[in-house]
Amino acid sequence: RQAECFVTKPAGHPDERFHRNVTELLDEWWRTHAAPTVGVRIIGRERSPRISEICDILQRHDFPYTFHPIGSDAAHRILDREDMAGERGVVVVLHDGRQLIDPTNLEIAQALGARTRPGSGVYDVVVVGGGPAGLSAAVYAESEGLRTALIEPTAMGGQAGTSSMIRNYLGFPRGISGAELAARAFDQAILFGTEMIYGNAATELRRQDGLLMVELSDGTTVPGRSVVIATGVSYRVLDVPRLQGLHGAGVFYGAAMSEAPGLAGQRTFVVGGGNSAGQAALHLARFATQVVILVRGDSLAASMSDYLITEIDATPNIEVRYRTEVVDVSGDTRLERLTLRDHATGRDETVDAAGLFILIGAKPFTDWLPAAIDRDRWGYITTGPSDDDPRRLAYETTLPGVFAVGDVRRDSIKRVASAVGEGAVCVRLIHDYFARAG
Helix, strand or coil, X not given: CCCCCCCCCCCCCCCHHHHHHHHHHHHHHHHHHCCCCCCEEEEECCCCHHHHHHHXXXXXXXXXXXXXXXXXXXXXXXXXXXCXXXXXXXXXXXXXXXXXXXXXXXXXXXXXXXXXXXXXXXXXXXXXXXCHHHHHXXXXXXXXXXXXXXXXXXXXXXXXXXXXXXXXXXXXXXXXXXHHHHHHXXXXXXXXXXXXXXCCCEEEEEEECCEEEEEECCCCEEEEEEEEECCCEECCCCCCCCCHHHECCCEEECCCHHHHHHHCCCEEEEECCCHHHHHHHHHHCCCCXXXXXXXXXXXXXXXXXHHHHHHHHHCCCEEEEECEEEEEEECCCCCCEEEEEEXXXXXXXXXXXXXXXXXXXXXXXXXXXXXXXXXXXXXXXXXXXXXXXXXXXXXXXXXXXXXXXXXXXXXXXXCHHHHHHHHHHHHHHHHHHHHHHC
């Protein structure tokens, strides 16, 4: 037998903590096992890369959705009801009956009510990036009376938002999914007054007329007295032949939680030895017949938290293969097989695979920044005092008034809690910067 949860025996009456624990357990079960709630309806070809992208974005923003392949009875009923006979690529039908044909992410966001353009005037703080560090900076800045804008091109929560369950975050003894944590932080930032600007990436940063100007991909400029860079990192790409051709069709970078239910009864693989890989494997194991974690090293202990290693060891349908890497993939329109190389024996093996989730390494999003902001040879932003400028504040970059927090900063601790802490501390330093600048 395997225990999903334990609840402390009530010590008094009434015991609110007992009822809260049961409610949290049922809520977690519901998110994983309940039938989909009718919300946004997506119709298209069977799990194409574009459909996977749309589903992942909706999942990470906690929007209920259902997917119906073209040709299914449900798709026919919806198309007939919405007077959209025939195939029109990807069709997104909103809860109020509005229909979008082959929409961009920005068009979907606008239709769902997201703010996509800045307000008028100058912001005290412009936060670039909606991961834990950026959301924390926005919450603390607005709570201290600083007018704040937060720019996020893709999905709130960053890499942490894709985690199926974070169990070592302070204050959540039973864990919390990355998407839920991001949704709560997003709501908190909104309630304090943060102006969210969604759907356009930052493409340029410059100083002009005494202000810092962040230019977006649509040409819009967001002016601010200070800027917080919290753009995080992306997972490193595997150098494997034919891999990119199957991206979104069985091959995914990150946890891609929206794909897990579609892997029921099948075998799937996770590449990586960090916490994100461990969390993804445990989530996938709820659906897939077998989950295989592929690790190039000899152990998980150097890169993964002990509580995750313990859970993985106790999950019967998870296997860990050490000193093993993917050297090739194959499949006509979707991933079907992997070629694995065992470095202990030097042998290659071809195995059937329904999914491949890659969570290795990281590349910081800093290519858009000006040369005035110093970075190390990997692209991570250097911050804090130096021999050249001992007055520079902690988390301040070599461009005065511009701060960097979270995974994008050199020497940061790659944990959600530390990212949230850096975002909070950064706001205190912004006040000091304003005092120094006069």
